[in-house]
Amino acid sequence: MTLFTIDEVRKTFTNGEVKEEILKGINLSLKEGEIIALVGASGSGKSTLLTIAAGLQPASDGQVIFEDNNLTSMSSEEVRKVRASKFGFVFQFAHLVPFLTVEEQLLLMLDVSESKLKKSEQKNEVDRILKLVGMDHRKDSYPSSLSGGEKQRVAIARAIIHKPKVLFADEPTASLDSKKSKEVMLLIRELTKTLNITTLMVTHDEEMLAYTDRIIKMSDGVILQNAL
Template sequence: MITIENLEKSFQFGSGEDKVLDQVNLSLNSGEITALNGVSGSGKSTLLTIIAGLQNATNGKIVVDGVELTNLKESELRQRRASQFGFIFQQSHLIPFLSVKDQLAFMIETAGRKWSRKEREEKIDAMLEAVDMMKHKDSNPNNLSGGEKQRVAIARALIHEPEVLFADEVTASLDSKRSTQVMEIIRNIAQTRKITVLMVTHDEDMLQYADRVVTMKDRKIIDA
């Protein structure tokens, strides 16, 4: 599904250079949950955001489903992110003035899904049922707990039926019970829908939900 070849990322400062990724090679299989693990500063989140097309690499190649992302124009990359990818981050980043159901409806529109109104409503209800948030369908984010907001963020990331889900430290701000609930939801939906998942975590307890663990250290992959 995804192939990364000789990926490098450097930042320039004055006459110096700070390399944050160094010759990274990795393949992600379709329908598999892969966890990026490692200490803070090892390059995990940088690697995820580059693969997701949220920032550019300095060198290297990323191929997603046969398409080389590094060859795409910004407009093409933006459309691919919106339609093919889903994103969940440590903070839910919900739109404060939209209800739970409207958060999902907005994502459907952004992804360009040409579903009928009935089909859209059925998919929204089914997704909210899957994350146990149907009872909060008409609620606004400021009336939700942290765990509830993260479940809405999961629903929003998956409502448009993406092929790849990127999850960056999604349980970092949750207690152990809510972390377990969130990861079980992600795993169950990903397995049911055959979604490729790349998640970044430093929480050893969350690694049990991955099919494969990739360890990073000093800007490189040391164990895949």
């Protein structure tokens, strides 16, 4: 089932009198439960495409349709609510709050996403998700005591605690060594399939492509190849 449709999306930046078209009419459909990798050289437009799909910046033209809702015609507040409740985000660095424990990081995300779970249910859900990512034994730990791989596992747990429909991952393994990168990608794949999440990921690491279902190659603001 198609969950996300990107239709003729363009993005133009203006610097003085100079206009630069970063995205040049992108068309892309994302299905439930698949992992899609966006690859290409720096400046190809892949990160711009991810942030537009995620509602983090507007398109100059075209439409982004999510669950039959046109994000490009929504108000900024409406888009924010979709992001908070339906999307999860994992970046190159974990960006954990330094003064919150692992458990508190996830509870904060439930508050931000306006979870309807009762407080007692939230604690149980945090325990369940931390067990899924293999971090239940560190729930009382602070970020300063975690390794890079552990921090990224917590970041992934935080990104999925509110049961998002889409996970956006921008270079999620770039700050990790090869062994930890493979562990994190295996975890993302397992969670994507187990929870039926659609994952859209930007990566430069070709070894990570083995964990994806589809590879989208971009260059100069266009899709060169959409490979199964």
